Amino acid sequence: MELTPADIKAAPKVLLHDHLDGGLRPATIVELAAEVDHELPTTDADALGTWFTEAADSGSLERYLETFAHTVGVMQTPSALTRVARECAEDLAADGVVYAEIRYAPELHVERGLDLADVVAAVQQGFEEGMAASGGRIVVRHLLTAMRQAARAMEIAELAMEWRDRGVVGFDIAGPEAGFPPTRFLDAFEYLQRENSHFTIHAGEGFGLPSIWEAVQFCGADRLGHGVRIVDDIEVDESGTAHLGRLASYVRDKRIPLEMCPSSNVQTGAADSIEEHPIKLLASLRFRVTVNTDNRLMSGTSLSKEFSLLHEHVGYGWAEMEWLTVNAMKSAFLPYDERYRLITETIKPWYAERQA
Template sequence: MTTPTRDEVRRAPKVLLHDHLDGGLRPQTVLELAADCGHDLPASDAGSLGRWFTDSADSGSLERYLETFDHTVGVMQTAHGLTRVGRECVEDLAADGVVYAEVRYAPEQHVSNGLTLDEVVAAVQEGIDEGTAATDGRIVVRQLLTAMRHQARSREIAELAVAWRDRGVAGFDIAGAEAGYPPTRHLDAFEYLQRENSHFTIHAGEAFGLPSIWQAIQWCGADRLGHGVRIIDDITVGEDGSVELGRLAAYVRDRRIPLEMCPASNLQTGAAASLAEHPIGLLTELRFRVTVNTDNRLMSGTSMTDEMWNLVQTFGYSLADLRWFTLNAMKSAFLPFDERLALIDEIIKPGYAELGA
């Protein structure tokens, strides 16, 4: 199979399940919104500010990585700011060849200036609608509402996600530093979502190991794993190349539980030492339900094209492999089955066929 060019990767239809709205702002937008609200920034021009974000995030520490969000979240406290960020997010993803995306953020982090949780979701949805219209409907975007694992508002955010589920919100998530804040602290929220037949993903197995993944699946009932890279700790590779899966890894693979893998971000937070050593290589070879994602496009200086192109260069993946990642993601989306099928049959498969895959 021939190796695709970067332009072919850019043109290929892509599906994005793990992308943080507050991690994908344009540097120029951060500058302009900061000027509007009087927020102090560490740089005064877009180029320098963009470099500051990537340099600060490139520290090898998840906690330091999360500090960069003080500035993006800081300028996302008004309806105007949230709508603009939502609109530009859709425009940027569509320009990168993304045909379906679930974009997540924590509404509770955007109420400092008096917005209600409901007003936050409405403002973001307005931006998504504007962006979708501006791109002639080339992309479908849904919201995922995130609760912060170190706070105590997860049930409230879960109820908000259910209230908005027919108006643009596809599901729920919890995020934030894993160590010391296990997903079981939010069991009430997850049980509520299950009773409401609602979808949710959980950040697990990024900075913390197998217990976090086990709890997310077996105690909380997660539909998908945000990151999940540490599932590799339950896989043993022998000197002869033989592979043995532990019980948890086998369960994750057998049940086709989707892994929302974010390679560039994982390198920054120290979850993997290099892309060549990233668990995505072995997990793909073992045919786990692997998906490729951006996490935070601003902090990682990345895009879906960048993520896939880097995998092509590192692992020699073909367009057929990229198609496999994309179909994995579309099958795993929190979108009704008929809508997923339509995107697969009418957009994704024809798009790859046009490129020769």
């Protein structure tokens, strides 16, 4: 069955891996930059959007991360953070997303005098405004991120606990993997486990199996951010039979969710193309695969576009899209009863109607 972009946009979707500072509207960046005298490559909104995607399309994770100097640079005041968060919720709701976990690093937004709690409060206000504007069509929650190259992981983990009942549902670490292994922040992860909290870890994107192994076996990650390099532990023989190594088997057996971001992975060189993205093999082997956007601005994407690309290049239809969406909702850090309600009352009925 041929699915149109409009069909896919209308479908209820779940987003687990999306960076707040990677999803701004270009026009918003231009306006916010003018308010704080931040110099941009161009002040034409359309041209700026193109600049971001072209600058990020380099095949290098490090080069990809450099583009964030401009988005983070304009997200340094409460009003800017609230606006960006509100527009994020509005844009996702318009794209058919019914549940989203949006991550950001509070420590990156304190250059103009805000403290960490000020940042979270401003973002929460924006999410509340965006959810209200959507008429209840979307639920948005935060993931607080600590930067791997910094040394504030415990501080951010404690902040996540302070806000755990006020919109924050988990913790994450992000930034360059090489040279900054997840075990560097073991004290923060052990603290979160003692507090019965949830966390995901960026692992297996810019670095290989050792990063995933540490994230899972030392740190106890609930989910893997990207995790695409788990395929390095899978061999497919000439007959097409897949042979899983011990780490890949463990990740699959434990149902550890993989936050796959197809377009972003191609941009950063973690995958050669959408057609050859490991998501196809991993999904066929029934790993707990989910589909995500990572950075909508830098990748020029949306969750609907990611599914459209998988439909066009991998052949996924409604059945696969439903399976991937349910995977994501099962893997969310939302309480069980709320996840169950969204699956049974919103997601499954919609897809059942389309496949009847």
